[in-house]
Amino acid sequence: MTRQLTTTRIPLLLLFVLFSVVLQKPLFAQESVFKKNGWAIQGSGGVDQLKKEYANGYNSSLRNGFYGELGVQKLWRNVGLELSTRYYANKTPNFDSTGISQKMLSQGFLASDFTQKNTSLQRASISLGPVFNLPFLKEKVFVQISALGGVSVFKDGFSLTNESSTVAVLDRGYATKSSLTPSGRANFKIGYNITQKIAIAANAYYTYYFNSSQSSAFYDINKAQVENTTYSNSSYGAGLTLSYNFGKKTVVESKKLAPVIPQKMVNVTMRDIQTGEPLVNAKVKLMGDNGKIFNSVTNELGEAVFDSIPQARYRITGLLNDIASTEEEIFPTQFDLPGKGIYLKLDHNDPRFTLKGFTVNKTTQLREGKVYVVLTNLKTNVVKQVVSEQGTGEFSFQIEGDTDYSVFGRKDMYISEIENASTKGLERSTVLYVKLALPLEQAETGKVIKLENIYYDLDKADIREDASRDLNKLVQFMVDNPNAKIELNAHTDSRGTAEYNMILSQKRAESVVEFLTNHGISSNRLIARGYGESKLTNACADGIPCSEEFHQANRRTEFMVIE
Numbered sequence: 001m002t003r004q005l006t007t008t009r010i011p012l013l014l015l016f017v018l019f020s021v022v023l024q025k026p027l028f029a030q031e032s033v034f035k036k037n038g039w040a041i042q043g044s045g046g047v048d049q050l051k052k053e054y055a056n057g058y059n060s061s062l063r064n065g066f067y068g069e070l071g072v073q074k075l076w077r078n079v080g081l082e083l084s085t086r087y088y089a090n091k092t093p094n095f096d097s098t099g100i101s102q103k104m105l106s107q108g109f110l111a112s113d114f115t116q117k118n119t120s121l122q123r124a125s126i127s128l129g130p131v132f133n134l135p136f137l138k139e140k141v142f143v144q145i146s147a148l149g150g151v152s153v154f155k156d157g158f159s160l161t162n163e164s165s166t167v168a169v170l171d172r173g174y175a176t177k178s179s180l181t182p183s184g185r186a187n188f189k190i191g192y193n194i195t196q197k198i199a200i201a202a203n204a205y206y207t208y209y210f211n212s213s214q215s216s217a218f219y220d221i222n223k224a225q226v227e228n229t230t231y232s233n234s235s236y237g238a239g240l241t242l243s244y245n246f247g248k249k250t251v252v253e254s255k256k257l258a259p260v261i262p263q264k265m266v267n268v269t270m271r272d273i274q275t276g277e278p279l280v281n282a283k284v285k286l287m288g289d290n291g292k293i294f295n296s297v298t299n300e301l302g303e304a305v306f307d308s309i310p311q312a313r314y315r316i317t318g319l320l321n322d323i324a325s326t327e328e329e330i331f332p333t334q335f336d337l338p339g340k341g342i343y344l345k346l347d348h349n350d351p352r353f354t355l356k357g358f359t360v361n362k363t364t365q366l367r368e369g370k371v372y373v374v375l376t377n378l379k380t381n382v383v384k385q386v387v388s389e390q391g392t393g394e395f396s397f398q399i400e401g402d403t404d405y406s407v408f409g410r411k412d413m414y415i416s417e418i419e420n421a422s423t424k425g426l427e428r429s430t431v432l433y434v435k436l437a438l439p440l441e442q443a444e445t446g447k448v449i450k451l452e453n454i455y456y457d458l459d460k461a462d463i464r465e466d467a468s469r470d471l472n473k474l475v476q477f478m479v480d481n482p483n484a485k486i487e488l489n490a491h492t493d494s495r496g497t498a499e500y501n502m503i504l505s506q507k508r509a510e511s512v513v514e515f516l517t518n519h520g521i522s523s524n525r526l527i528a529r530g531y532g533e534s535k536l537t538n539a540c541a542d543g544i545p546c547s548e549e550f551h552q553a554n555r556r557t558e559f560m561v562i563e
Helices: 002-024 097-106 332-336 465-480 498-518 548-554
Strands: 030-054 060-076 079-090 115-136 141-161 167-172 181-193 198-209 214-219 225-253 263-272 283-288 293-297 303-310 314-320 328-330 341-348 353-361 372-377 383-387 394-399 404-410 414-416 419-422 433-442 448-451 486-490 526-530 557-561
Touching: 030 079, 030 198, 060 115, 060 225, 079 141, 115 181, 141 198, 181 225, 263 283, 263 314, 263 332, 283 303, 293 303, 314 341, 328 341, 353 372, 353 404, 372 394, 383 394, 404 414, 404 433, 404 465, 414 465, 419 433, 448 465, 465 498, 486 498, 498 526, 498 557
Parallel strands: 263 341, 353 433, 486 526
Antiparallel strands: 030 060, 030 225, 060 079, 079 115, 115 141, 141 167, 141 181, 167 214, 181 198, 198 225, 214 225, 263 303, 283 293, 283 314, 314 328, 353 394, 372 383, 372 404, 404 419, 414 433, 448 557, 486 557
16 A cells, blocks of 8 residues: 555656746746946057157167056947056167267267167056947947047166266156156057957057157266257057956846748739729728738729738728729638739729820920819719829819710910810720810910911801800800900901901901900900901912912911910
8 A cells, every 4th residue: 555655656746846847937038148338448468669759860769669558448339438558668779879979079078988878768658538439240340449648757768978987978768747748649449349248459559749858968078068959759559459348147038939920912903894994093902800901002904012911811992983892802821822922803893984084285295284174064064173193184084974074174374175075875885984185275475376266257257156165265264364364366368458357357356355255254354456367377368369268267366365
């Protein structure tokens, strides 16, 4: 009995231990991330070249040496401050005695007796200034430029003596607080972050010591000073810098990667159900059960293309001229099928015709945009208005079958043709679009515009019935431009006397004015002027035989905006 209980307890104990371990594990994996706080300490060392220039030109030599540096840096993003302390040690080269031998001889010395006693040149400096940090390659590589200013102290010297130990030249450096010399240093570094904490960089620098003139004294054999010449210092060098970046480690939970959601291109084609023609500028909408909605407009091929649609269930609808198309549906399983796209078709059933047209400038023959296009149903007298597109001049209306329409345009100081459109005799199953060009002409001040198809019978001033269409467009122009004043000009052919024709043309011009006033145009805006046969448009002058067609071309009416 005891052995059975023990055998049972062992598996239960193992399950309890395993369950305890599982409970102790976090739901998300944890990782430590080191975040810099901008502070860093750095040590540097390298070679240095000191240039010592004497004012009297006796010596201008480079002194080889080395430097060591300890500094601290604080960065705020790409800009920061740097504090640096440096120590330099440079050899003292032999003084060029050739240049001063004559001077020493003149003071009673023998040049061959000179002995030089050297001490090394030592400098110490402390500097502070801005630093600019430029990271590259995801902050693995960096470039730093800094400009530091501070103070330096020198310890330097040598002497020339003869055999009697009489000093001929004495050069002394300084090592007291009162001899602090202002200095400026420009640094350039290019480095690499070995780790998030450790970085190594190559550096180059140039240092100039302001007002650093120090002196060398020259003596005669009696130890009397005969000259004191000054010298100044500058240095440059290169080395390596090792940096340690401060910061702290923070424990963050690594989020689980979101599952990759399949995406596909969706192509929706919308066509007229009766003719099968593609429908342009139809609105297509994708509505997903994930709450996302996508909108597009069909192109010249009747296609609405949606790029990178995420996997979900979608309902697809279309709309054109306030009439909805059929609907389609996309299921999530379609995103798992081979191929880059999902292709769907929508049918649109609008029993009306579409009047498609464009407005055009009669003078330039270019499309004229921003024209108010007015459509009148001649059966019901219902009026509709749209604005033609800028650039293309395109416009469209939905129109009923078995109906006549009139169309004209409105634009400031433009006169428009009045065109007719009709769907009578058209079968909707074969024809969707009724096409129309609507010409307009700009009525500039002083520009003569011929009114087409306004003809008069021989020796008569009455306006013929077939002239009313073009006079109606003039009425419309005067209504649309209420501040315009015009001059109506009438002309005759050459048959008859000049005096008779002048009277006849004046009566014809007055007939046009009467027509306009009968249609509500104020007579104050109208001037009638007859020109008789004085301005023929062709060669049909007196005594020249011409056809009736040519004579009729001279019997014309024109208008001109005068204000």
